[in-house]
Amino acid sequence: MTLVDVRTPDPKRFIPGATGDWEVIVGMEVHAQVLSNSKLFSGASTEFGKPQNSNVSLVDAAMPGMLPVINEECVKQAVRTGLGLKAQINKRSLFDRKNYFYPDLPQGYQISQFKDPIVGEGKIVISLGPDRQGQFEDIEIGIERLHLEQDAGKSMHDQHATMSYVDLNRSGVALMEIVSKPDMRSSDEAKAYMTKLRSIVRYLGTCDGNMDEGSMRADVNVSVRRPGEAFGTRCEIKNVNSIRFIGQAIEYEARRQIGILEDGGTIEQETRLFDPNKGETRSMRSKEDAHDYRYFPDPDLLPLEFDDAFVTALAADLPELPDDKKERFVRELGLSVYDASVLVSEKAIADYFEAVAAGRDGKTAANWVINDLLGALNRTGKDIEQTPVSPAQLGAIIDLIKAGTISGKIAKDLFEIVLTEGGDPAEIVESRGMKQVTDTGAIEKAVDEIIAANPDQVEKVKAKPTMAAWFVGQVMKATGGKANPQAVQALVKAKLGIEE
Ligand SMILES: Nc1ncnc2c1ncn2[C@@H]1O[C@H](COP(=O)(O)OP(=O)(O)OP(=O)(O)O)[C@@H](O)[C@H]1O
Ligand SMILES: [Mg+2]
Numbered sequence: 147m148t149l150v151d152v153r154t155p156d157p158k159r160f161i162p163g164a165t166g167d168w169e170v171i172v173g174m175e176v177h178a179q180v181l182s183n184s185k186l187f188s189g190a191s192t193e194f195g196k197p198q199n200s201n202v203s204l205v206d207a208a209m210p211g212m213l214p215v216i217n218e219e220c221v222k223q224a225v226r227t228g229l230g231l232k233a234q235i236n237k238r239s240l241f242d243r244k245n246y247f248y249p250d251l252p253q254g255y256q257i258s259q260f261k262d263p264i265v266g267e268g269k270i271v272i273s274l275g276p277d278r279q280g281q282f283e284d285i286e287i288g289i290e291r292l293h294l295e296q297d298a299g300k301s302m303h304d305q306h307a308t309m310s311y312v313d314l315n316r317s318g319v320a321l322m323e324i325v326s327k328p329d330m331r332s333s334d335e336a337k338a339y340m341t342k343l344r345s346i347v348r349y350l351g352t353c354d355g356n357m358d359e360g361s362m363r364a365d366v367n368v369s370v371r372r373p374g375e376a377f378g379t380r381c382e383i384k385n386v387n388s389i390r391f392i393g394q395a396i397e398y399e400a401r402r403q404i405g406i407l408e409d410g411g412t413i414e415q416e417t418r419l420f421d422p423n424k425g426e427t428r429s430m431r432s433k434e435d436a437h438d439y440r441y442f443p444d445p446d447l448l449p450l451e452f453d454d455a456f457v458t459a460l461a462a463d464l465p466e467l468p469d470d471k472k473e474r475f476v477r478e479l480g481l482s483v484y485d486a487s488v489l490v491s492e493k494a495i496a497d498y499f500e501a502v503a504a505g506r507d508g509k510t511a512a513n514w515v516i517n518d519l520l521g522a523l524n525r526t527g528k529d530i531e532q533t534p535v536s537p538a539q540l541g542a543i544i545d546l547i548k549a550g551t552i553s554g555k556i557a558k559d560l561f562e563i564v565l566t567e568g569g570d571p572a573e574i575v576e577s578r579g580m581k582q583v584t585d586t587g588a589i590e591k592a593v594d595e596i597i598a599a600n601p602d603q604v605e606k607v608k609a610k611p612t613m614a615a616w617f618v619g620q621v622m623k624a625t626g627g628k629a630n631p632q633a634v635q636a637l638v639k640a641k642l643g644i645e646e
């Protein structure tokens with residue numbers, strides 16, 4: 147890979163050292179487990195959490211004479227992901243053997259793609275911000291390639307005092323390795339990149355994106371340099387399994403390298419581990435080069451070939467992706483970029499919002515979903531999948547306001563009730579007497595009473611008409627928030643003789 151610098155050094159991102167500023171360079175290799183029922187080259191199940199060694203075929207256990215057979219669904223998933231990354235799809239690609247020994251790798255090699263991957267160059271746009279002025283900064287991060295490969299099994303060192311066990315359930319499961327260009331310049335950019343990539347594969351349905359189950363993990367390559375100079379030597383931090391840890395690992399690693407360089411030392415290219423308990427990276431081994439693996443084309447597999455029609459059919463079926471959705475929410479529903487960004491950040495949130503917004507005012511739906519629903523979920527530590535308020539229930543609350551059945555203020559109380567107790571919003575309004583009072587007779591009585599009881603305030607309003615709001619507030623209070631606010635306002639003004 148030839149390294150090309152596509153970024154202009156930005157002082158905002160510089161890291162101050164003892165002897166001047168530094169720039170951090172980050173490139174990531176993300177392993178994303180392909181969503182498929184069976185493995186890349188065998189019919190064994192990929193289901194997570196099964197008893198050890200129950201999802202293992204003879205192929206996965208590398209029994210002599212077993213031959214790999216490519217799983218078409220995994221190929222489709224890789225192409226879909228490539229399309230989602232606006233990348234070049236290679237109609238001919240090759241599988242290679244990457245040779246190394248490890249107890250969890252019974253074949254003695256991993257089938258991967260080296261020189262000719264299924265997907266070539268693409269890009270991901272990340273969005274940073276908003277800053278204090280409410281502005282977002284969109285940055286394009288290059289994708290170098292995406293290739294298909296097998297996952298290894300799992301060594302288990304904690305099952306026995308003196309022996310290690312191996313679980314081969316994961317052995318042979320399809321992974322997509324998505325390799326970025328070294329285009330990131332801060333830990334925030336790297337976190338935004340991972341967040342966006344995860345969101346894209348979730349929208350596409352090609353990977354579940356569950357980092358805590360290991361479905362997505364990142365090898366984070368970090369180097370530092372003086373702004374504007376050539377790329378420095380990278381260290382690769384293996385298997386980082388949360389977005390927060392990606393940020394912490396980069397911050398630590400950049401400072402470690404800066405310290406060495408400022409002391410007159412040099413950076414050795416190596417493979418490191420991130421220790422989340424200590425928040426630091428530790429050396430694992432010196433970095434192996436491609437030639438150490440003795441890559442060669444796997445003689446058991448034919449080149450992988452497909453035609454344009456195969457790609458076109460997959461492209462035609464692609465779901466709407468977050469960037470397109472965001473743009474459409476702004477254009478068609480008149481949402482702010484900020485609101486649209488929040489709503490598309492996760493597919494499940496976007497789906498929820500679209501169900502609420504269908505046939506209703508988009509901005510109103512967006513306000514309720516962002517401020518009330520997401521606010522409540524945040525408060526109660528739940529995510530959208532566990533929402534106690536369904537889109538139908540929230541939609542019903544919005545409809546009750548629109549129909550004038552309840553006031554906006556009562557609607558907030560109603561939302562709290564649905565949130566904690568559940569139930570049909572219209573029935574709750576009926577049974578608990580939450581209906582808005584639109585009967586002018588009743589409102590008029592309340593207005594008269596407040597005016598009669600507050601002669602001092604009446605004098606003040608005459609001098610300062612904006613004080614009328616005080617009366618509106620008192621009447622709303624007296625009616626338990628159920629009076630129609632517009633009707634109250636009109637009556638208060640009329641009775642006090644305030645011109646519109
Ligand atoms: N100087 C650098 N600083 C930071 N990142 C870099 C630098 N040079 C390369 N990278 C990044 O390192 C990654 C290299 O990944 P790639 O899969 O090509 O090779 P590898 O790490 O040598 O191989 P393996 O897949 O065996 O780990 C890319 O994401 C690339 O952007
Ligand atoms: Mg790699």
Ligand SMILES: [Mg+2]
Pocket residue numbers: 175365382
């Ligand atoms: Mg690597």
